């Protein structure tokens with residue numbers, strides 16, 4: 609069976625990454641618009657009507673507008689933040705829980721997860737699900753991203769003018785990924801989330817520091833690593849490393865892959881652990897996850 613896909617926002621960072629990956633998928637063709645028409649509501653609505661699936665790679669407001677102009681019945685995968693916790697949308701994280709991949713496959717409306725949220729949820733959801741982490745536990749999440757996470761504008765700022773070597777941001781402590789992290793990790797207490805961006809193009813580390821005696825049953829850090837290995841056994845794109853990790857970790861190691869790795873680092877005698885997810889913000893954090901969801905929505909793997 610062949611399928612037509614319209615990427616609304618194909619000229620952007622995420623859109624280009626999806627188009628590049630889909631070029632290798634048999635029986636899928638793209639409905640494209642020329643530069644003069646790519647922002648025309650009429651041309652976009654006609655492209656949506658022609659396609660079996662429309663992928664939104666747009667800023668949030670433009671994504672909302674796209675839904676408003678769409679012909680009835682249009683199937684959407686939205687890469688923006690606009691619909692991730694919206695009623696009627698399925699969260700596009702197939703490894704979240706048994707049944708999630710099937711829910712994505714059948715859905716008309718799927719929201720692709722945020723890059724940091726992907727790392728944080730991959731770490732926190734299994735612990736909540738297994739009863740090790742209480743949903744009301746006080747948590748901090750620290751993360752670093754490559755500058756491509758900020759799209760065309762941040763890429764241009766870093767590559768043309770030279771951006772800062774490193775900066776903390778979202779210091780109003782209200783980053784846009786917090787709602788989806790809470791909802792899909794299963795938290796009812798808002799975590800502190802401090803993201804940062806470095807002067808490198810892509811790659812990401814998401815870290816959750818943990819006092820082991822705050823976890824239910826006081827598990828060892830080794831036990832947490834084992835829990836992740838069991839939880840993600842069989843998940844092709846999530847690799848949970850068994851045992852404790854002590855070597856240095858660089859954010860760029862998974863660049864140009866669609867994988868996410870999980871590590872547990874610890875000082876067991878101090879009762880301290882750090883849960884770490886590594887991913888490519890443009891891979892499992894954006895376009896790679898989108899293509900995983902597209903394949904599911906089209907009835908493939």
Ligand SMILES: NC(=O)C1=CN([C@@H]2O[C@H](COP(=O)(O)OP(=O)(O)OC[C@H]3O[C@@H](n4cnc5c(N)ncnc54)[C@H](OP(=O)(O)O)[C@@H]3O)[C@@H](O)[C@H]2O)C=CC1
Nearest residue numbers: 617619620621622647665666667670687688757759760894
């Ligand atoms: N970069 C990343 O790591 C990730 C990004 N995302 C999300 O994906 C979405 C796209 O982000 P990203 O690709 O980084 O952003 P970019 O800025 O790289 O691309 C956005 C594209 O949308 C186009 N666009 C803007 N408004 C309209 C409109 N009204 N109609 C049609 N096209 C429009 C832009 O046009 P023009 O070229 O003229 O500017 C641009 O090509 C965002 O919601 C972002 O939050 C999600 C996960 C990760």
Ligand SMILES: CC(=O)N[C@@H](CCC(=O)OP(=O)(O)O)C(=O)O
Nearest residue numbers: 689721722723724753757758805
């Ligand atoms: C470095 C940087 O600026 N990153 C972006 C997040 C990119 C991403 O994945 O988020 P969305 O999918 O929600 O756009 C930010 O913090 O806003």
